Amino acid sequence: MENLWAPWRSKYLYLRKRKKCIFCVEKRSRKPKKINRETMSKDADKKRYILDRSEYSFSMLNIYPYNNGHIMVAPFRHVSDIYLLTEEELGDLMKLVKKMKRALDKKLKPHGYNIGMNIGKAAGAGFDGHLHIHIVPRWEGDTNFMPVVTDVKVVPESLDAMYDLLIK
Template sequence: MGAFRVVLTPWRYRYIVSGESRRGCFFCEYIGRPEADRDNLVFFRGRYSIGLLNKYPYMWGHVMVAPYRHVGDLEELDDEELAGLLREAFLVKNAVVAAAGCGDVLVGINVGRAAGAGVESHLHIHIIPRCREIAPDTPQEELDEMLKRYRDELARLWS
């Protein structure tokens, strides 16, 4: 049995302790504002979903894929939406592998608060490469710039 590794993510901790909360759903806000995709770290708009970087990632390179329709569970999607969402999440996973330069990827869906969903009202799929760590003392400005470069690389893979 392998040992667990604790990964320190101060950028996520800063988000948690800040008490930052939003009115409404940021996924729906981002979906409705394609002109702000770069600022919102949206790199992909498919037929069924958008792909965006997590501004407060669990691990470096953490992206999310969310359906256009505001639903809280997979069962609320019709068959076409579900198949399209999963197909686009697979394509995004492939882009993450290429951009991050590794094949080890965690893919997950948290449904409900007890399962760890931070935004429980809008279903989303997490895609997290497990090959690169960022130093805990990385300045926020540098992290923001790294996220933008990564977002641009993911967007380039879609063009």
């Protein structure tokens, strides 16, 4: 078995547990601001890797991606389960998932996708209090969520370069 070097994930492994939800609080702010359409300035979007926003939802690059182009789509409202969303929020969330998938299709041309939610810690949710959907582009021969396979190489793209590519 060979080791896979994924340095962009190491910071995640050594982080102390966050007490604040990454989806609700602006990461670089000393005084936390709730993320919503009013407080999301276009100037700050790139710093937070926020790709798009809609009436009830927003999308952002995962800063600890499983693969190039790994996007998370979350509702603005802090809810832990899909049944807590209103029909309007759920519809809006799925429209944004569809829009982000279309952008990935156009820009990255992956061979497939993993799209889904981890609801609850037991299911692997890193932020189990705020529902979010992962969109993970996949290519034949990639590592399928980081298990090590012989002769498999991951070609990482920087988050800044990925943001610039997807935002155009």
